[in-house]
Amino acid sequence: MRITPFATGNPKRTFNPNPSTRARPNMTLAERAVRSLAAMKPNPQPPLLRLRHPLVLMHGFGVLAAFGRGGMLHEQAMHLRKRGVWAFAPNVSPYHTVSARADQWGARLTHILRETDADQVHLVAHSMGGLDARFLVSRRGWAERVATLTTVSTPHRGTSAADFVMEQPDRLIALLAAAAEWLGRQILPDDDASDFTRAVRELRPAHVQGTFNPATPDAPSVDYRSYAGRAGRGTDVPINPFFRLLNHVIYEREGVNDGYVATESARWGDFRGALDADHARQVGLAAGGLRRVPAADAFYRTLAQDLADEEDDRR
Structure with missing residues (x-):
């Protein structure tokens, strides 16, 4: 299943509380104005x-989406x-x-459960x-x-982007690590x-598939569902220049991807489809983080609506 266009939401849920505010035929210019x-x-x-339950958005690796936003997914939560x-x-x-x-x-979830007096969360x-x-x-x-767990472009089978990083010279890896850890502390x-x-x-395919997955079985009581992303090579979806190199590397090794995670690697549980969006657009960023992507808000809003509908069906 392919979700196109990215995060436009369900057109059946369009809300128009007062159609009478639309311009009518034969209105004067003043009335229209x-x-x-x-x-x-x-x-x-x-x-x-x-x-019924609080919804908790959990961010991924890195800090690209944090600059000027209060957190990776803060704006979507607000x-x-x-x-x-x-x-x-x-x-x-x-x-x-x-x-x-x-x-x-x-620790963060414990705080949320106490604050909301809830017994479960949607992740x-x-x-x-x-x-x-x-x-x-x-x-x-x-x-x-945990009532439900929805993953969005999660490397459930690892990502060859991690392999690519670890294939670089030791000195370069050490410099990257020092810079990343310093940035993380700030x-x-x-x-x-x-x-x-x-x-x-830990994000390398060999580790995720050979060590992490066997040791981390799904819990029968939790409803797992997933979305993937697709952009760049092998698609007609534009990709952020920041991801272009990794997009090519992953495509050669795993196929279609979003610049960080292969589409097939992101499948887990009930697969809901592939988003026409690169890894940054999925959290509302474009143009190197300088421009927001409103479609991301609509995507997370639709997720919340789907969860609400499912809760109603269970009552």
């Missing part, structure tokens, strides 16, 4: 999305809050191992955040407190134990 500038709607606010969703987007170490990040997520995890979430559920005892001041090199090794 006033209507276009100052017409009020009886119910101008968008409909509320009523979720967009959902405007729709009435108890949405949260905590931040954890951007350059640490899955187990270390999972422990940090556990929506982007990229490496999906591996963190699976580890948290399977190996940190969170299965009973962005998240209480992050004093990043481990860039180990984190990258």
